Amino acid sequence: MTEPRMTWRDAVDYSATHGLLAKRLYVVFSAPTNGLGPVLENLEPHLQHQAKLEKDGIMFAAGPLASADEQNWEGSGMFIYRAGSRDEARAFADSDPMHISGARTYTIKTWLLNEGTFSVQLFFSGGAPTIS
Template sequence: MAGPMNWDEYGETSRAAGNWAKQVFACFTTPAQSGPPPADLLARHKAYVASLETDGSLFLAGPLSDEEGSVMSGAGLVVLAARDMAHARSLAAADPMHEAGFRRFVIQAWRLNEGTPIPGLRLSRRSFDG
């Protein structure tokens, strides 16, 4: 049995097979402290996320439920449109929640092969420009 395929090689193979294979970065963020964040920290976090959306670095973001889909888990998913893993890590690390040690994060590269993205959809503004 062959070993794991190199990530960049997989991207080339996927594109050759007709997939888009667009690389983005899934940032899974979880609480590092209990309780809600201070209001000023939450405001700075929201402003930072909005700035990522404005500059084109944010693909999607939002909270995650528990495994049953019934309780706010405190975890979140932020999908970053970054140049590479180092850039994605620097964007995530600059989030005020992460800088303050209120949350921690793990990032994985993700290849977008299937689906129907919606151009013009701005979730934070609750608007659709399409």
């Protein structure tokens, strides 16, 4: 018996026709090419770049990835872009100072956001409550 297969187009269509969000996003996995040193040297311009993408509405989420034992940060990170295509997502990743400098290399995966929740709290006065 052969393993069943599903094209990506079929997966997108299934999501869209079965009450799922079917929001296409692009996940960038960014990994050091030569240890943590070059990553740290490019951290400030990288964070400025990320903040600009966030302000421009491109950055959905981003952050560092822990080592497998959760004891260290070895310089890798993950970013999720709102982009019209994989090529556009690649252009955003190519413009990251980490990638321009060669401190990191990256791979992109297309992700279909289907399930989850999102909540917002707005405090008009007194600031956010203290969490204990």
